[in-house]
Amino acid sequence: MAYLQLDNIKKSFGDTHVIKGVDLQIDKGEFVVFVGPSGCGKSTLLRLIAGLEPITSGTLSLDGRDITRTPSGKRDLAMVFQSYALYPHMSVFDNMSFALKLAKVSKDVIKTKVDHAAKTLNLTQYLHRTPKELSGGQRQRVAIGRAIVRAPKVFLFDEPLSNLDAALRGNTRVEISKLHRALGATSIYVTHDQVEAMTLADRVVVLRDGLIEQVGTPMELYDRPANQFVAQFIGMPSMNMVQARAIPSFAAQVNGRLPTDGFLGVRPEGLRVHPGAAPGAPARVELVEALGADTLIHVDVAGVPLIARQNERTPLHPGDAVTVELDPSVLHFFNREGRAVAA
Numbered sequence: 001m002a003y004l005q006l007d008n009i010k011k012s013f014g015d016t017h018v019i020k021g022v023d024l025q026i027d028k029g030e031f032v033v034f035v036g037p038s039g040c041g042k043s044t045l046l047r048l049i050a051g052l053e054p055i056t057s058g059t060l061s062l063d064g065r066d067i068t069r070t071p072s073g074k075r076d077l078a079m080v081f082q083s084y085a086l087y088p089h090m091s092v093f094d095n096m097s098f099a100l101k102l103a104k105v106s107k108d109v110i111k112t113k114v115d116h117a118a119k120t121l122n123l124t125q126y127l128h129r130t131p132k133e134l135s136g137g138q139r140q141r142v143a144i145g146r147a148i149v150r151a152p153k154v155f156l157f158d159e160p161l162s163n164l165d166a167a168l169r170g171n172t173r174v175e176i177s178k179l180h181r182a183l184g185a186t187s188i189y190v191t192h193d194q195v196e197a198m199t200l201a202d203r204v205v206v207l208r209d210g211l212i213e214q215v216g217t218p219m220e221l222y223d224r225p226a227n228q229f230v231a232q233f234i235g236m237p238s239m240n241m242v243q244a245r246a247i248p249s250f251a252a253q254v255n256g257r258l259p260t261d262g263f264l265g266v267r268p269e270g271l272r273v274h275p276g277a278a279p280g281a282p283a284r285v286e287l288v289e290a291l292g293a294d295t296l297i298h299v300d301v302a303g304v305p306l307i308a309r310q311n312e313r314t315p316l317h318p319g320d321a322v323t324v325e326l327d328p329s330v331l332h333f334f335n336r337e338g339r340a341v342a343a
């Protein structure tokens with residue numbers, strides 16, 4: 001049995017079925033990230049694991065113990081929220097030690113644990129401050145510290161970085177990643193952010209409409225998506241999706257390998273854009289987005305809008321006539337139902 005095991009977990013709010021039967025095994029020490037479109041049930045699934053919502057049916061077990069009906073406080077899990085949920089009138093030290101005090105841990109042990117967590121999170125110099133005297137990133141680190149001192153079996157993170165600005169988000173993400181490497185704690189993390197999912201996760205769980213679409217390492221999902229939904233959800237910009245016969249020169253190139261009523265998927269880096277006429281599909285440039293390190297070129301190929309990414313800068317402009325070439329080594333094929341078929 002896995003360290004944390006979800007067997008056919010379902011959740012309904014009245015007549016609304018939100019989680020429709022989730023099976024998942026998480027190993028000790030794993031960092032698992034839940035992603036999916038808004039409303040797919042990521043937070044609800046996390047809250048079911050945390051015990052903040054009752055599970056309608058199914059079994060949840062942790063370290064060999066059935067905790068399906070165990071109250072939240074007795075599950076040995078710690079949750080870090082987007083909103084920090086710190087006590088505003090208490091110092092950082094008191095915020096971090098609160099749960100230990102409640103558990104009647106001795107003062108000396110509390111001090112050792114809080115000092116250690118503060119050191120790990122670079123918070124030592126702020127221990128006497130109150131939350132309002134801290135930046136957003138520091139507050140979130142206090143919230144994480146509060147979880148660390150409890151040494152829970154599993155850390156649960158619900159979009160912990162979404163209130164931070166882009167730069168702080170990046171820094172705090174790196175800190176969470178280092179922290180995970182240092183502590184090796186089993187973690188489940190809900191996010192909207194692709195970069196967080198790809199960089200933090202040992203495995204990513206892609207959810208849609210209350211069900212798991214695919215579970216895999218970030219690169220497995222990127223390189224071998226099981227279906228069109230995962231293919232287009234993972235990766236920015238999304239994988240280009242072209243009906244088999246929409247672009248004749250592409251159809252000729254993949255001839256026989258793609259179901260005739262299926263779809264060809266190609267990531268932006270799998271398209272090459274050449275100025276003027278060349279072997280490939282004739283196209284027109286719609287938009288050029290220079291991002292600094294790379295460039296996104298939006299093209300119209302036989303009425304199909306596609307996005308190409310290239311590392312070098314481009315002299316191309318909207319309206320230019322170009323040719324789009326497929327890199328045959330990175331193609332994805334999907335059948336009519338959207339399931340991946342062997343390339």
Ligand SMILES: Nc1ncnc2c1ncn2[C@@H]1O[C@H](COP(=O)(O)OP(=O)(O)OP(=O)(O)O)[C@@H](O)[C@H]1O
Binds near residue numbers: 037038044045192
């Ligand atoms: N207490 C509740 N009562 C009724 N419906 C609820 C309740 N909580 C959540 N839902 C519904 O369950 C669905 C899943 O919500 P959930 O918050 O888990 O989605 P999510 O994937 O985390 O979304 P987001 O990314 O927008 O936060 C939504 O349709 C939501 O409206």
